[in-house]
Amino acid sequence: MRAIVVKELKENVRWLPVGIAIIGICAWNATPIYLEHFAAINVERSLMLLIAFGASLFAIGLAILQSAFDFSARQRGFLFHRAVSRQQIICGKIVAGGLLFLPAIGIPLAAVAIWFFRSGPEYLPVHPIQVLPATGMALACFLFHPATILTFERQASWFGTKLLPLFAICWMPIPVVTVYLTTSRSTFIFATTALVALIAASVVYAAAHTGAVRNWYLALGAVVACIVATFVLMATIESLGWSSRTIYGLPVAYGLDSNGKAWMYRYEQRFGNSINYQDIPITGDQIVANQSVKLDAQLPPGFSPRVMRNSVKLPMNVGRQSAQILQTKRSERVCYDFTRGQILVYDLNHQPRLQGYLSKDGFHPYGEGPGLRFHINPYQTTLNWMYNNNEYFHYFQTGQSKRGFPVLWADLDGVYQLDPNSLNVKRILDGPVTRCQAVTIDDILPPWILVESDKQIRLCTMEAESGDDSWYQASIANAPTDLPALRLKQIAVLPRLPNAMSDHLLFGATQDGKLVAVDLALNTLARFDTKSDSSWTVDRFSVDTNRPAGSTNIASTIAACTFPQIVVWFVILTTSIARIAAGGPVELAFSGTLPTELLIPCLIVGVLTTLASMLTAGLACQRRGFSIGTTILWCGATLFLGTAGPLTVVALYRRPTFEPCPRCEKLRNVEQHKCQHCNTAWEAPTNSGIEIFEQPLTRTRRALSV
Amino acid sequence: MHSDLAISTQGLTKYFGSKAVVRHLDLNVPRGSVTGLLGLNGAGKTTTLRMLMGMLEPTRGASQILGTDSQHLRPEDRARIGYTVEGHFLYGWMSVRQCECFQRDTFPRWNSSMFAETVRRFGIDPSDKTRVLSRGQRAGVSLALTLATEPELLILDDPALGLDPVSRRALNETLLDFCDGGTRTILLSTHLLDDVERVADRIALMFAGRLLVDTTLDDFRNRIAAWVIDLPPATRAIESIPGLINSRPRSGRTIVTVADPDQETEAAIARISRSTPESVPVSFEDAVIAYLSRSRDGQSFLVARGA
Structure with missing residues (x-):
């Protein structure tokens, strides 16, 4: 070699x-x-x-x-x-x-x-x-x-x-x-x-x-080719605007009305049109009822019917969002969240140079070391995410004057408030923290912070250290230059939702002050209901978060047509197994794998496609002279492979040529040594009388000369 | 399987699409023989050689080369076989010396002196890049690369294609030297009949994918005969001559070439001729061309003319 x-x-x-x-x-x-x-x-x-x-x-x-x-x-x-x-x-x-x-x-x-x-x-x-x-x-x-x-x-x-x-x-x-x-x-x-x-x-x-190993490899290629073709077809249809697809965003809010009915608030976007928001009732069956939850603190006096506006979960930067730019009010610094647990501060006024690091223990000028780093990739969010409808924070968001954003920061040790303007970092809640969640009610109550650890969820309110109860109600006209120093007051400890997959957990509050937690991965909704000052009950529902009926999605239907059924089944099975492995209820393992309104069309199209694929595979087998048993076997395989089935047959077996059999006069496969109909072997072409063959063979080495 | 056969095929057939390019080939090449494989372009010679070398899968049939199934040749089997592809392919970026190194590293036996001698015979500078060599020199390098591996069996696909007379002579001399001991086998596919007559002791002739001749050169010569006859115009009676290979006009008369003539053949010729048939000697070239002159669709020119 x-x-x-x-x-x-x-x-x-x-x-x-x-x-x-x-x-x-x-x-x-x-x-x-x-x-x-x-x-x-x-x-x-x-x-x-x-x-x-x-x-x-x-x-x-x-x-x-x-x-x-x-x-x-x-x-x-x-x-x-x-x-x-x-x-x-x-x-x-x-x-x-x-x-x-x-x-x-x-x-x-x-x-x-x-x-x-x-x-x-x-x-x-x-x-x-x-x-x-x-x-x-x-x-x-x-x-x-x-x-x-x-x-x-x-x-x-x-x-x-x-x-x-x-x-x-x-x-x-x-x-x-x-x-x-x-x-x-x-x-x-x-x-x-x-x-x-x-x-x-x-x-x-x-x-x-060659042989079986390569055949398996080619079959895999056929499956992937069908998937690629599906995506290309879907993308083509999308680009041509043929689809009347409606895009639905993730739910942005959840709530329960006074009658106990669950709602979610999310946006929809018709293809090429503007975004509309809509309230959609959440439907589902109750699967756990009256699970008692004990509170360790008194609920605040204002915990009464409120309207939830929005909620934001921390960390915002799940995955590898490596950093986010924060501009200070004087525009001379830009802060970066760096994935090594550091916040870097640059001076952009004259020459872009690093000024120093913001660490857990404060600001450290460049050259003196980075200080105490955050334990893990620090998670951050700005409060303006939470207050899109609040004038005070809208003021910060629009940035009419150069103003730094108040920032909440979380790592394994706790939650921090970061002030880029003064280059201060202050821990406002001790850990442990696996994730935290900001929940806004309205401008009457201060926002909540839900801090989740392995075993519990701490419900905290965000208060100003100065005792100003109206700090979150400020308008543009009287907004302070800097955000006040905040502290978190724990008001309740809730049990961590059993079996929840935290990456998909969203919290909200209801109109009457009840807490709602929705686990998108498991499609379950938990309603924490106040029974008394010291105890809540938890009811859990299966949630149908699918689109409303009536919308069409050509691309999804195409996916049902062209995707190999084995892939669809594999996705459904692995999703379901993952849910069960994560401790989710078995009865919900198979729910929500396809949008409801597409389930029937996709099922019909999928069945028709499978039948057409099986028919095509059968024809391909017949044209290759396969036996009935082999043909049935390939048709069965196509049940799993979908459109990749006939493609695999075509890839693995070339189409042979057929010639009439001189004995039975039926078409016989030229690749087979005997006629598949009458078992007659191939005969040598008829001699025309001019053939000259030496019989028997002799070794006639002759003298060679040039 | 015959141990005295270097190459043997049984019903070897190859279809390209619906067209059969090799049809039920039963070819036997004895060990120690030099066999010339003859045929027109498209007769199936190269396809046959590619199947023999395991480069192409047959549609049907089987072939053995040095006792091994052609489709399952192991490296040690290939080391015993020398094979030059049509056109004397060489990597143009390599020098002759680099070609030698590449070949030497991929074959267990290497005869450096044979390589040097063959290259010298073709007047090649080993430091030259192969892309600057003439066609004849490329043939020389290709032959040298093959012979230096000291193969038991040499398969050459049209090695003299486009060569000048000097290069052809060098090629033939090299082949003769190579098989001088009588233990090596050569299967030579070519269009040059005089080269075959000089070098080979057997011929195999393919026509439209079929093997029509597979015998010794002498046997082939002895079993072909020709007569000059007078035919009435527009007659189809000539088709009745047993073993008729070909007929062609010459000076107002007709030369008919037949295989394995016997008394019945002579009687048939005498019957249709308006004058006494005149027997004429048949050279090797005439005999081969008589076969090759048959139309490519399997019908003789005679039938086409008569129609």
């Missing part, structure tokens, strides 16, 4: 500068320049996406250059007729591709890392470690290389099925991005490397072997 690797390296090393240029251009476009702080805070994500594009392009291009020429008829004979196996030749090409790919991504990324090292954090909030996600993604994108090699090595008559090995790898960025969004950097690199190695090994194995 060494000779193959060396040959491939010598042959293709000339493309290395092209690869470096492609990936370098991508990296350059993702890299912020000085003063581009907005770009800098998202550099990790943009770098990863652009590098993914460039690396995929180079991996595919390199594989085409390595294989398109060598795998044509004549060159194939020259290359493959050697005392090395076909597997070694394929692996040699892949290894050489990898050896060229590594410097192509490594050099630009190393340059970016060096640039980050020189620029950050003094001039920009960047750090060399931020190239790691892009590196992981680039490594993952190399998988397109063996897939492309396999595509060109595969001898298929139809270009559509020839591309299946490439399609089979298209899903690869999904787990990589998922791992990136859900794990730390070190775990991401480890997991991505393991994932890439695993998939690469399977691709190489499929490339190097």
Whole structure:
């Protein structure tokens, strides 16, 4: 194999500068320049996406250059007729591709890392470690290389099925991005490397072997191809505006009316039209009734019928939102939330230089160290998110004068109030905190903060330290320059909702002061109802959060048509199993997997599509001369594979030629040695009397002369 | 399976789409023989060789090469076989010396002196890039790369294509030297009949995907005969001659070439001729061309003319 690797390296090393240029251009476009702080805070994500594009392009291009020429008829004979196996030749090409790919991504990324090292954090909030996600993604994108090699090595008559090995790898960025969004950097690199190695090994194995292994690989490619075709079709319809789709946002508020009926408040957007808000009744069956909850504090006197306006959950930045810009009232500083538990403060008035760090223990000038870092990626929100309808906070939001936003900050240790104007950080609630939630009632009561830990939810009110009860009621006319120092007063401790998946938990308050918690993941609603001053009861309902009837969604119907049924079933099953594994009620595990109004149309279309796919697969089998048993088997497989079923048949088995059998005169498969109808073997063509064959064979070595 | 056969096929058939390009081929190449594989363009020679080398899957039938199924050749089997593809493909970016290194590293046996000698015979500078070589020199490099692996079986696909006379002579000399010991086998696909006559001791002739001749050169010559006859105009009586390969006009008369002539053949010829048939000698080239002159659709020119 060494000779193959060396040959491939010598042959293709000339493309290395092209690869470096492609990936370098991508990296350059993702890299912020000085003063581009907005770009800098998202550099990790943009770098990863652009590098993914460039690396995929180079991996595919390199594989085409390595294989398109060598795998044509004549060159194939020259290359493959050697005392090395076909597997070694394929692996040699892949290894050489990898050896060229590594410097192509490594050099630009190393340059970016060096640039980050020189620029950050003094001039920009960047750090060399931020190239790691892009590196992981680039490594993952190399998988397109063996897939492309396999595509060109595969001898298929139809270009559509020839591309299946490439399609089979298209899903690869999904787990990589998922791992990136859900794990730390070190775990991401480890997991991505393991994932890439695993998939690469399977691709190489499929490339190097024929038969069942490759058949499974091609079947996977057929399934992915159908999914890709579905998305392309959906995107095309969306772009052409044929769909009368109604887009519904997440519920922005929940409430219970005086009759105990649950409502949610969310927006809808007709395709191409403006946003409308609407109140939608929440319907569902009660599944837990009168579960007692004991309070440890008296409810505030004003805890009576109120109208909930909005709620915001902390952290806002779930995932890898790396930072957020906060501008101070004098506009001379910009603060960044940095994913390493630091807040960086820059002076933009004269020269963009780092002034210092805001840490748990206060402000630390640059050069004196970052101070006490937040334990985890600090979560933050500005209060203006909570008060869209409040004039006082609207004043801050519009920023008619240069005014800093009051900021709430949370990490594992507690909740903090950050004042960018005075560069102060103050802990206003001690931990532990797994997440916290801001709930607004109206301008009569101060906003609530719900702090959730592993076992409980603390309900706190937000008060001014000065004792001013009307601090949240200020209007533009009399708004203070700075937000008053706040403190949190705990008024109740609620049990943590059993079996709730906290990432999807939203809280709200009802008109009559009852607390509502909705777990979107489990589609359940819990109503905390006051029985007395010291105890509540909890009722739980299954929630139907689907769209109202009457809306249409062509794209979803298309999805039902083209998605392989096995994928739909897989999604439904895994979702349901995940719910049960998370401790959710079994009776709700299968609810909410499809919008109600689409359930019946999708079911009908899905069944029709499956039947059509089975029919097509059956026809494809018949045209390939399969036995009845095999045909039935493939039709059964199509029940799971959906539209990918007939595509798999076409990909795995070429359509044979049929000729009339001289004995039974029925069409017989030319690939079979005997007629499938009368079991007659093929006979040699009839001699025309001019054939000259030596019988028996003799060794007649004659004297050779030139 | 015959142990004295280097190549054997049984009903080897290949369809491209609905067209059969090789039809039920039963070819036997004895060990130690030099076999010329002849046929027009499109007769199925290259397709047959590609199936033999395991580069193409047959539609039906089987083939063995050095006792191994062609579709399951292992690296050690391939090491015993030399194969030059049509057109003498070489990597243009490589020098001749780099070609040698690449080939040497991928074959267990390597005869450096044979490579050097073959290259020298074609007048090639080993430091030259292959893309600057003439067609004949590329053929020389290609042949040298194949022969230096010391194969037991050599399969050459049209090696003399486009070569000048000097290069052709060098090619033939090299092949003769290669099989001088009588233990090596050569299957040579070519259009050059005089080369076959000089080098080969057997011929296999393919026509429209079918194998019409597979015998020794002498046997082939001995079993072909030709007569010059006078035919009445627009007659189809000539079709009644048993073993008629081909007929062609010459100076107002007709030359008929037949295979395996016997008394019945002579009687049929005498019956349709207006004068006494005149037996004429048939050269190897005439005999082969008689076969190859048949129309590509399987019908003779004679039938087409008569129609």
